[in-house]
């Protein structure tokens with residue numbers, strides 16, 4: 387790889403990572419994971435550039451961190467599979483980083499299983515699930531917090547304080563009409579929130595997409 391090719395990879399990596407960061411900040415987790423995954427194609431070139439010409443050693447890789455942190459909260463096992471393939475094909479990533487990425491990937495898969503477990507419990511007791519069930523689904527405090535916060539931001543559940551305890555509530559939210567936007571053509575549709583959780587065919591542009599939920603602070607009720 388020539389210097390200018392490496393430089394290009396580094397620039398692409400940074401650009402996509404910054405898109406991923408900003409999507410995450412806006413609570414657009416799927417978009418964040420998608421941009422972070424796209425940036426993964428440039429990690430190898432970025433590492434080579436950093437090693438040869440950069441001032442700082444590559445210690446961690448933020449885009450991988452981002453995928454491993456967010457994909458489990460979205461039940462997005464495909465993105466975790468893509469990370470596994472990447473780690474197998476591009477050994478330089480493990481070699482040139484102080485992070486044990488395979489261990490991080492296993493941890494992310496464990497969070498995804500816990501998320502499925504929690505979702506299952508919530509569907510059985512949608513109105514009010516005590517939040518002390520954390521212990522029974524096998525997830526640590528840090529990941530639990532990330533999961534609940536992300537789902538709250540996505541409008542999938544709400545936390546209700548009752549006396550000394552916190553309860554999680556799901557169903558009414560899921561059935562409430564919600565507005566969401568097609569990421570391909572930008573058309574806005576309204577339907578029960580549950581409908582927007584998986585990919586659908588956009589009625590306007592016919593693309594198979596996952597609609598982006600519009601958050602209340604973006605101006606609607």
Ligand SMILES: [Zn+2]
Nearest residue numbers: 568571588591
């Ligand atoms: Zn569309």
